[in-house]
Amino acid sequence: DVKVTQSSRYLVKRTGEKVFLECVQDMDHENMFWYRQDPGLGLRLIYFSYDVKMKEKGDIPEGYSVSREKKERFSLILESASTNQTSMYLCASSLKHRVSQPQHFGDGTRLSIL
């Protein structure tokens, strides 16, 4: 069965810390995505990547960066965490240029910034 694994289900960090959220997929997908999910706002795209070492800004990239050193791993980095980054973060993957195929999601990381 296909699998997208996010390293932490729950994470608590302090304001100003550098925070890393990790995502690994075992489906050999080229595309990987980071979303944040907030009540009433649905899923908002932060960054995505089409291939190793490639990245594209999504709709809300401010305050975030990403790293894709290996095909299976896509990391989201909060450079200096702030309380307004408290949210649920979802990682997803999909086949490149195959938008007929759905995205596969991890279980999410609920991040609290104190």
Next chain:
Amino acid sequence: AQSVTQLDSQVPVFEEAPVELRCNYSSSVSVYLFWYVQYPNQGLQLLLKYLSGSTLVKGINGFEAEFNKSQTSFHLRKPSVHISDTAEYFCAVSDVDTGNQFYFGTGTSLTVIP
């Protein structure tokens, strides 16, 4: 870019009653359409998808959806809901001819009342 509208943010319904969750998208270009379900503290799971062919699509857990091109809609239905259907439901759209992105609605929270 597409925009996806889920007008109903919350839908309460009694157990064994029928339900319809509405989804409209903005562009009339060729699209693929998806419905996802999110149970509490989990990621998104695919319920069903429309790629082409018959406009009535059947998915898992007894759900179905109907694609209406003229109304740019893809409403989700179930004739008789169960308590276990309580979850968040997201509609998503991708353009057939462009890129790798998916566009999500803001979600509908379905609560099934015993």
